[in-house]
Amino acid sequence: MLNQDSLAQLKGLKTQMEAEKERAEAVVKGTQARYGFAVLDDGREIFIPPDEMLKAFPDDRVRICIRPTKDNKTIADIEKLVDSPLGDFTGRCVRKGKAFFVEPDLPQLSRWLFIPPHARNGVKEGDYVRCAILRHPIRDGKPQAKILSVIGNEETPGIENLYSMAKYRLPADWGATSRKELEQQLAECRPLETERRRDLTDLEFISIDAAKTQDIDDALYAQIADDGWTLFVGIADPTSYIPADSDLHRDVAARGTSVYFHGDVLPMLPEELSQDTCALSEGVDRPALVCKISVRDNGEVGEFEFMEATVRSRAKLSYYAVDKYLTGQDDELMSHASPLEALYQVYRALRAHREEHHLVMEERQEYRWIMDDNKQIDHIEPFEKMLSQKLVEECMIAANRCAARFLNEHGASGPYVTHPGFRGDRLDEIRKFLEMHVPEAAEQDPTTVAGYRAIIRALSAPEHPLPLRPMINRLLTRAELAASPGPHMGMALEHYTNCTSPLRKYVDFLVHLQIKAALHGDEARMVDDPLLEQLTERISTVRAATLEAERWLAGKHLARMNEQREGMTFKGKVVHVNSSGFNVRLDDNGLEGFVDLRKDPEKFSYDKWTASLTSTTRRFQLEQPVELRFTAVDRDNQHQASFELVEGCGLKPPKEEKKAAAE
Numbered sequence: 001m002l003n004q005d006s007l008a009q010l011k012g013l014k015t016q017m018e019a020e021k022e023r024a025e026a027v028v029k030g031t032q033a034r035y036g037f038a039v040l041d042d043g044r045e046i047f048i049p050p051d052e053m054l055k056a057f058p059d060d061r062v063r064i065c066i067r068p069t070k071d072n073k074t075i076a077d078i079e080k081l082v083d084s085p086l087g088d089f090t091g092r093c094v095r096k097g098k099a100f101f102v103e104p105d106l107p108q109l110s111r112w113l114f115i116p117p118h119a120r121n122g123v124k125e126g127d128y129v130r131c132a133i134l135r136h137p138i139r140d141g142k143p144q145a146k147i148l149s150v151i152g153n154e155e156t157p158g159i160e161n162l163y164s165m166a167k168y169r170l171p172a173d174w175g176a177t178s179r180k181e182l183e184q185q186l187a188e189c190r191p192l193e194t195e196r197r198r199d200l201t202d203l204e205f206i207s208i209d210a211a212k213t214q215d216i217d218d219a220l221y222a223q224i225a226d227d228g229w230t231l232f233v234g235i236a237d238p239t240s241y242i243p244a245d246s247d248l249h250r251d252v253a254a255r256g257t258s259v260y261f262h263g264d265v266l267p268m269l270p271e272e273l274s275q276d277t278c279a280l281s282e283g284v285d286r287p288a289l290v291c292k293i294s295v296r297d298n299g300e301v302g303e304f305e306f307m308e309a310t311v312r313s314r315a316k317l318s319y320y321a322v323d324k325y326l327t328g329q330d331d332e333l334m335s336h337a338s339p340l341e342a343l344y345q346v347y348r349a350l351r352a353h354r355e356e357h358h359l360v361m362e363e364r365q366e367y368r369w370i371m372d373d374n375k376q377i378d379h380i381e382p383f384e385k386m387l388s389q390k391l392v393e394e395c396m397i398a399a400n401r402c403a404a405r406f407l408n409e410h411g412a413s414g415p416y417v418t419h420p421g422f423r424g425d426r427l428d429e430i431r432k433f434l435e436m437h438v439p440e441a442a443e444q445d446p447t448t449v450a451g452y453r454a455i456i457r458a459l460s461a462p463e464h465p466l467p468l469r470p471m472i473n474r475l476l477t478r479a480e481l482a483a484s485p486g487p488h489m490g491m492a493l494e495h496y497t498n499c500t501s502p503l504r505k506y507v508d509f510l511v512h513l514q515i516k517a518a519l520h521g522d523e524a525r526m527v528d529d530p531l532l533e534q535l536t537e538r539i540s541t542v543r544a545a546t547l548e549a550e551r552w553l554a555g556k557h558l559a560r561m562n563e564q565r566e567g568m569t570f571k572g573k574v575v576h577v578n579s580s581g582f583n584v585r586l587d588d589n590g591l592e593g594f595v596d597l598r599k600d601p602e603k604f605s606y607d608k609w610t611a612s613l614t615s616t617t618r619r620f621q622l623e624q625p626v627e628l629r630f631t632a633v634d635r636d637n638q639h640q641a642s643f644e645l646v647e648g649c650g651l652k653p654p655k656e657e658k659k660a661a662a663e
Helices: 004-020 159-167 176-188 247-255 271-277 319-326 334-357 387-409 424-437 449-460 506-519 529-564 654-662
Strands: 022-030 036-040 045-048 061-068 074-083 089-096 099-104 113-115 128-135 144-152 206-209 218-225 228-236 259-261 264-266 285-296 301-312 315-318 366-371 377-383 416-418 480-482 570-577 581-586 592-596 605-607 612-614 619-621 625-634 640-645
Touching: 022 045, 022 074, 036 061, 045 061, 089 159, 099 144, 113 128, 128 159, 144 159, 159 259, 159 264, 159 529, 176 247, 176 271, 206 319, 206 334, 206 387, 218 334, 218 387, 228 301, 228 334, 228 387, 247 506, 247 529, 259 529, 285 334, 285 387, 285 506, 301 387, 301 506, 315 319, 319 334, 319 387, 334 387, 377 529, 387 416, 387 506, 424 449, 480 529, 529 625, 529 640, 570 619, 581 625, 592 625
Parallel strands: 045 074, 113 144, 206 315, 592 640
Antiparallel strands: 022 036, 022 061, 036 045, 061 074, 089 099, 089 128, 099 113, 128 144, 206 218, 218 228, 228 285, 259 264, 285 301, 366 377, 416 480, 570 581, 570 625, 581 592, 605 612, 612 619, 625 640
């Protein structure tokens, strides 16, 4: 037995060890490995060893004990669960022996979760599911999940779309309250009877859209004026049917945009509105917000006026039919010759002016996916943007520019679409890049519209041996939604917004609300930064959902092609380069994937100034042709396709190879 002195020493040692420990609340941060970190409220990050990580999920808030280790480091022991925000989530059912598990589709959570027999809900191995946590692992590190619903399996038609909708929580149905409000508005609302609305049914508006389109947002009419033309852009007016303080409006705002998958659509508005009551369909009177624009002979957008009006489309014409008429291949549309000819003249003037004074997006080869009955890619067709599509696009841009000017003139709180151009933290880098490649543009101020336009034009000049314009994409920002007016550098415009698709985009819907408020003499102040932040986040979520579904479909198509022709190779071009490898776009179908050079026997060095990867014998840079083989699809990386290089691809010319070896 220990004597009193020994017991006292042990007690003192225990007290000292406890005193060296610290207890605090923290949020668990996962990693791709089995360990994690506890992030304390004061910003410290404490290592969580693998055995302790079994007790928690990423983002859990826990009570931890911070203790020292023998090598004078600190680790965190998880003692208590404070809060677990993990709700329902998606994943795939896997089986090991007789036991069923779900493989969660969650970042930083790679462990399988056991599904007990009573919680399986009829699930089978390979099913894609929505599930929830049944038992948290805080006590013994053994979590359990329950199946809420089965989404489908690999054989389910359109599983790529269905799963992406579920994963990113894109609503397909409308709530009961919204449905009731919609029925009431359809029964009682009479927007054509208001005295504010101007009768423009005598003008020969026509719509030009895809043949199958039913949610027709816009209709066009143009006539010759003394100093050019008068262009009328009639835009559908759904705000007339949706009260601002209604649940229906809140549901529309939560959706943020119509979602277009290949083979499926989730409309922003109920189809009773978007495809019927509000659509500018042929031969019926419809409420519209009309932008009347004076377009001068030189293509300059002059005076304009917005008005609430009643319009009647004379015809719904397809892009294909109008293109054949404009290119002289068919005279079937001669009955609409007057408005078509005037619109064509307006288009040519507007386009020429924009090309001379602003910036026009560079055109690239486009592709059309032809889907089969199972909503899989049957084949992919290359196509060029039609003249009719460019005509409509130019008229829409003119109306959008006028909307931005109108909002600015009336002190409206947006929404504006702004584009800051170059990243503010990379201006020194862009100046150095210009000094290296186009010194004549280095003195331009990249923070002004004029300076940015001059720089982009200098980089786009065809005489440069390197693809300079694509090389600076990594230094650019994305377009943003803003409550305050600001320039759109990408188009070299002082102000810009979107107003021509209110049936499909909530940004445009908001612009209509703001314009109508100003027309009625009210303050146009119903937009603020928090609202636009929520909308931006929603649009980003939709973009991620559609991209994942597209990659999944594309990967399956590439795999089928590879199976049908063993040893098949693809030709493509390098479209993005980083230190790990490069992205490619295939010439025949436009599909994209990644070539990972980190495991290549040769070591490659990355040069950001030339956007290139170079080894002793090979070199790869932007827009370089390459030949590839499809290898796999990375399901853990949003189904990104992976390629490997055909032997001999990218070899340097003999002289360059010798020079590099000598260096």
